[in-house]
Amino acid sequence: MITLKDIAExxxxxxxTVSRVVNGNYSKVSKETAKKIQxxxxxxxxxxxxxxxxxxxxxxxxxxxxTKKEDALSDPYNSKMLASIIPILQxxxxxxxxxxxxxxxxxxxxxxxWKAEGAIFLGLFEEDVMKIKENNQIPLIxxxxxxxxxxxxNIGIDxxxxxxxxxxxxxxxxxxxxxxxxxxxxxxxxxxKRLKGFMDTINAADISISEEHILYDQDPAVLAKxxxxxxxxxxxxxxxxxILALNIMDQLIINAYKVPDDYSFIGFDNLPISYYVTPKLxxxxxxxxxxxxxxxETLLRHIDDPHLPCEKITLDVELVKRNSVKNINx
Amino acid sequence: MITLKDIAExxxxxxxTVSRVVNGNYSKVSKETAKKIQxxxxxxxxxxxxxxxxxxxxxxxxxxxxTKKEDALSDPYNSKMLASIIPILQxxxxxxxxxxxxxxxxxxxxxxxWKAEGAIFLGLFEEDVMKIKENNQIPLIxxxxxxxxxxxxNIGIDxxxxxxxxxxxxxxxxxxxxxxxxxxxxxxxxxxKRLKGFMDTINAADISISEEHILYDQDPAVLAKxxxxxxxxxxxxxxxxxILALNIMDQLIINAYKVPDDYSFIGFDNLPISYYVTPKLxxxxxxxxxxxxxxxETLLRHIDDPHLPCEKITLDVELVKRNSVKNINx
DNA sequence: CTGAAAGCGCTTACAG
DNA sequence: CTGAAAGCGCTTACAG
Numbered sequence: 001m002i003t004l005k006d007i008a009e010x011x012x013x014x015x016x017t018v019s020r021v022v023n024g025n026y027s028k029v030s031k032e033t034a035k036k037i038q039x040x041x042x043x044x045x046x047x048x049x050x051x052x053x054x055x056x057x058x059x060x061x062x063x064x065x066x067t068k069k070e071d072a073l074s075d076p077y078n079s080k081m082l083a084s085i086i087p088i089l090q091x092x093x094x095x096x097x098x099x100x101x102x103x104x105x106x107x108x109x110x111x112x113x114w115k116a117e118g119a120i121f122l123g124l125f126e127e128d129v130m131k132i133k134e135n136n137q138i139p140l141i142x143x144x145x146x147x148x149x150x151x152x153x154n155i156g157i158d159x160x161x162x163x164x165x166x167x168x169x170x171x172x173x174x175x176x177x178x179x180x181x182x183x184x185x186x187x188x189x190x191x192x193k194r195l196k197g198f199m200d201t202i203n204a205a206d207i208s209i210s211e212e213h214i215l216y217d218q219d220p221a222v223l224a225k226x227x228x229x230x231x232x233x234x235x236x237x238x239x240x241x242x243i244l245a246l247n248i249m250d251q252l253i254i255n256a257y258k259v260p261d262d263y264s265f266i267g268f269d270n271l272p273i274s275y276y277v278t279p280k281l282x283x284x285x286x287x288x289x290x291x292x293x294x295x296x297e298t299l300l301r302h303i304d305d306p307h308l309p310c311e312k313i314t315l316d317v318e319l320v321k322r323n324s325v326k327n328i329n330x
Numbered sequence: 331m332i333t334l335k336d337i338a339e340x341x342x343x344x345x346x347t348v349s350r351v352v353n354g355n356y357s358k359v360s361k362e363t364a365k366k367i368q369x370x371x372x373x374x375x376x377x378x379x380x381x382x383x384x385x386x387x388x389x390x391x392x393x394x395x396x397t398k399k400e401d402a403l404s405d406p407y408n409s410k411m412l413a414s415i416i417p418i419l420q421x422x423x424x425x426x427x428x429x430x431x432x433x434x435x436x437x438x439x440x441x442x443x444w445k446a447e448g449a450i451f452l453g454l455f456e457e458d459v460m461k462i463k464e465n466n467q468i469p470l471i472x473x474x475x476x477x478x479x480x481x482x483x484n485i486g487i488d489x490x491x492x493x494x495x496x497x498x499x500x501x502x503x504x505x506x507x508x509x510x511x512x513x514x515x516x517x518x519x520x521x522x523k524r525l526k527g528f529m530d531t532i533n534a535a536d537i538s539i540s541e542e543h544i545l546y547d548q549d550p551a552v553l554a555k556x557x558x559x560x561x562x563x564x565x566x567x568x569x570x571x572x573i574l575a576l577n578i579m580d581q582l583i584i585n586a587y588k589v590p591d592d593y594s595f596i597g598f599d600n601l602p603i604s605y606y607v608t609p610k611l612x613x614x615x616x617x618x619x620x621x622x623x624x625x626x627e628t629l630l631r632h633i634d635d636p637h638l639p640c641e642k643i644t645l646d647v648e649l650v651k652r653n654s655v656k657n658i659n660x
Numbered sequence: 661c662t663g664a665a666a667g668c669g670c671t672t673a674c675a676g
Numbered sequence: 677c678t679g680a681a682a683g684c685g686c687t688t689a690c691a692g
Contacts, residue, residue, distance in 0.1 A: 003669055014679045019671070030677055045465075047442035051390065052669035054381040056684045059671095073413030082412065083403030087430050095444070096428050100417050112377035114425070135375075246606050276576050278608030333685055344663045349687070360661060382685035386668050389687095 002046050010044075011037050022048055050095075060115040062095050063299070066107060068123040069100045076243065076271050077288070078122050081143075084292030085120065092300055094118075104128035108135040118299045121145075124188065139302035141295050146189035153302065155295050155313045159190050162284040163197025165319040166238045166266045169282070171205055174329035175236040175264060178202060179213040179227060181248065183241040191240050194268065198238055217244060224251035227263065235264060235328065242267035242274045242283055249277070249324070260326035270320050279323035286317050332376050340374075341367050352378055380425075390445040392425050393629070396437060398453040399430045406573065406601050407618070408452050411473075414622030415450065422630055424448075434458035438465040448629045451475075454518065469632035471625050476519035483632065485625050485643045489520050492614040493527025495649040496568045496596045499612070501535055504659035505566040505594060508532060509543040509557060511578065513571040521570050524598065528568055547574060554581035557593065565594060565658065572597035572604045572613055579607070579654070590656035600650055609653035616647050 004022070008015045013033060020029050021037045029037075040046075054060040065085060067078055086096045097114060101107050107128070111119055118139040125132060129147040133140060142154045170178065180198060182191035195214070202209055213234060215223060227237065227248070239245040245267035249259045259265060259279055267274055270285030294313060302308050334352070338345045343363060350359050351367045359367075370376075384390040395415060397408055416426045427444060431437050437458070441449055448469040455462060459477040463470060472484045500508065510528060512521035525544070532539055543564060545553060557567065557578070569575040575597035579589045589595060589609055597604055600615030624643060632638050 001669095005669075015670085016679055017677090020678090023671090028677065033677085045438070047439050049385070049445065049669050050443045051381040051384040051445060052684090053671075054684095055379070055385055055686085056669080056671040058684075060381065069417070073416060074410070076406075076409075079406075079409035079413060080404070082428075083409060086403060086428050087399070090430060098412075098416050098426050098428055100420060108375075109377050113380045115379065115381065250606065273603045273606060276580065276603060277606050331685095335685075345686085346663055347661085350662090353687090358661065363661085379685050382668090383687075384668095385670085386685080386687040388668075 002044050003049070004046075007037065007040055007044065007046055010040050013037065022046075054115060058115065060117055061093060062097055062114050062116045063089050064111055064114070064116040064119040065096055065098045066110070066119055066121050067098075067100050068125070069102045072100055073098070076273070077241075077269055080271075080288045081122055081292055084289050085296060088293065088296040092296070094300075104131040104135070107132050111136050111138065118303050120295055120299060124190070126189070139299055139306065141299045141302075143291075143295065144190050146193065151310050153298060153310045153312070155291060155298060155311075155315070156190075157286045157291070157315045158317050159193035160197035162268060162286075162317045163194040163199070163238070164201045165197075165284055165317065166194075166268075167198045167201035169319055169321070169325065170236045170238070170264065170266065171202070173236075173264070173325050173327045175325075176207055177213075177232065177234045177236070178207075178209050179215060179230070179234045179237045180209065181215045181217070181223060181237060181239045181244055183217050183239075183244055194238075194240050220244075220247035220251045223248050224255065227252070228255070228257065236266070236325070237263060238266045240268050242269045242271045242281060245281060245283075245324070246273065246277055249281075260324050264325040266325060275322070282322045282325045283320050284317050285320045286315065291315055332374050333379070334376075337367065337370055337374065337376055340370050343367065352376075384445060388445065390447055391423060392427055392444050392446045393419050394441055394444070394446040394449040395426055395428045396440070396449055396451050397428075397430050398455070399432045402430055403428070406603070407571075407599055410601075410618050411452055411622055414619050415626060418623065418626040422626070424630075434461040434465070437462050441466050441468065448633050450625055450629060454520070456519070469629055469636065471629045471632075473621075473625065474520050476523065481640050483628060483640045483642070485621060485628060485641075485645070486520075487616045487621070487645045488647050489523035490527035492598060492616075492647045493524040493529070493568070494531045495527075495614055495647065496524075496598075497528045497531035499649055499651070499655065500566045500568070500594065500596065501532070501537075503566075503594070503655050503657045505655075506537055507543075507562065507564045507566070508537075508539050509545060509560070509564045509567045510539065511545045511547070511553060511567060511569045511574055513547050513569075513574055524568075524570050550574075550577035550581045553578050554585065557582070558585070558587065566596070566655070567593060568596050570598050572599045572601045572611060575611060575613075575654070576603065576607055579611075590654050594655040596655060605652070612652045612654045613650050614647050615650045616645065621645055 004015050004018050007018045017029060018037055021034050026034055067073055073079055089096050099110055120141045122143055126147055129149050129152055133152055142152050144156045145154045180195055245265045249265055267281045267283035270283045274281035274283050334345050334348050337348045347359060348367055351364050356364055397403055403409055419426050429440055450471045452473055456477055459479050459482055463482055472482050474486045475484045510525055575595045579595055597611045597613035600613045604611035604613050
């Protein structure tokens with residue numbers, strides 16, 4: 001392994017001088033020596049040791065992306081986020097460490113161990129947000145969090161509007177009886193906001209949606225069964241995730257029901273898959289690439305200037321009309 | 331920031347003793363002092379500095395996952411691999427750094443800078459394989475490579491067999507005229523092996539496939555047009571990637587052709603999406619989770635014992651029959 | 661069972 | 677423009 005010292009000896013200069021040219025501080029080195037050193041570095045294939053650099057400069061250039069263990073990375077939404085974020089960070093000179101951590105203690109230990117300069121949280125760390133924030137004095141970007149903690153930076157989407165758009169479209173298409181299927185447990189605030197937007201809009205049209213018609217993620221076959229056996233039948237279903245809609249649609253079709261003739265569906269996310277299915281899924285779209293871009297920009301900005309105040313950013317969503325909603329106006 | 335030294339002072343012992351209990355070498359420390367130190371560590375929330383550890387022990391515990399810049403991480407296959415690999419490495423005490431690098435120089439620099447203990451390459455680094463190997467004396471796992479370099483460890487699938495299975499199934503279903511669409515440029519050896527298996531099997535049935543019928547990845551609309559305008563028409567198309575098949579099918583359907591009535595399709599990979607489309611895609615399945623598991627196991631084994639010889643591992647593939655192939659035997 | 665010394669490869673802060 | 681000294685937080689190798 002070749003070190004600064006080796007280069008210094010070959011060039012007959014001090015370690016300091018080599019360090020300067022390695023780091024591009026040419027202003028403080030004569031052109032000749034700089035050139036000579038450059039040449040030796042080139043030919044020897046010297047690569048600085050980042051651990052040493054990190055240790056002495058307190059500057060790791062590492063950014064941690066953290067997901068929960070369960071939803072993990074297999075979720076296509078998270079996969080897409082990862083794929084979008086990593087190249088951006090890399091282009092800006094940062095190295096990305098990806099970890100799946102549940103507990104705030106693990107998060108803190110991970111961030112401290114590597115002296116990460118910033119962290120991005122994919123997935124909900126609601127209860128731990130405060131503790132994570134308290135224990136880590138580096139820029140932290142949360143996503144899609146509705147944590148009431150004020151002192152965090154969060155980048156999310158307008159989930160409420162998503163629900164509104166879905167309801168409006170369904171109403172416009174003549175639907176009057178609705179079901180809702182949320183992706184996560186009862187305490188997913190994202191899911192709740194979407195439901196609220198949906199409900200408010202429907203209520204404003206003097207239609208209500210009963211308890212019976214509010215379902216939560218579980219075996220798609222069970223979900224489909226519940227839907228077809230509703231005491232009060234339903235013509236349209238709003239789902240908080242494309243994949244959820246697709247799974248239910250699949251079960252319905254297996255059982256000889258027709259989509260959208262028997263049941264109309266609206267999904268959420270506009271994942272690529274929603275375009276490929278038949279019928280093509282009408283869905284609420286969020287722009288993941290844009291979100292990733294904003295996450296990185298915001299994080300980098302906060303790393304450059306640690307005194308920046310926290311930001312709460314909400315990105316827009318829009319309805320993408322495709323073929324899974326039937327127009328039942330005659 | 332709290333360090334070993336701080337703990338040592340509080341506990342009235344040497345740094346060395348604290349280091350021992352941090353690293354679990356209890357055998358060399360009296361129970362009492364160990365306990366006392368444990369308590370102080372707990373209460374102070376001490377986390378070892380991994381850069382320092384890495385620097386002095388030459389033991390980074392970092393594993394690099396490297397993809398090419400173009401196919402990058404957006405490809406669903408690579409996404410799935412990432413999602414499967416990271417948790418396994420983490421469970422084994424390793425930290426994962428993900429980077430998108432094209433040039434072997436960048437790879438070398440990245441690996442050296444962080445003193446990675448191992449690396450996994452997703453995507454083809456064919457021409458650079460040798461140079462990467464020469465410049466990095468750590469366990470390296472390549473995937474899906476047909477590099478002729480003997481001294482590398484590679485984990486791939488039986489691409490040839492994939493082609494054979496596709497051809498056999500199509501022949502059994504009565505098809506006699508075929509097209510092939512490969513995913514990558516002409517020098518993707520994976521694509522070529524699949525084509526070879528396909529061709530050999532078809533030739534064995536006394537059928538040939540002309541130049542005209544061998545297509546390469548490009549705008550799906552163009553591909554679809556070429557297919558419907560073949561001078562010698564075709565009833566079945568074998569594609570080296572599910573997503574390719576789906577895109578072409580989509581274009582065909584838009585133009586009022588029927589799948590599988592007008593054209594039958596077989597894809598490759600068995601990505602989740604292939605189940606959701608209509609018609610559900612018949613495809614050659616590879617078990618990505620199993621592959622990821624094997625990649626990690628092999629890498630870890632080679633890290634534990636650097637003298638292990640290189641391994642060339644080929645995983646099996648199988649045909650998954652769904653609804654995109656029409657049986658045209660009367 | 662415990663510790664003092666040296667060193668990992670770099671940077672910071674200072675002196676000239 | 678150049679360099680000697682000290683130090684980042686840990687581990688290795690040795691001594692007792």
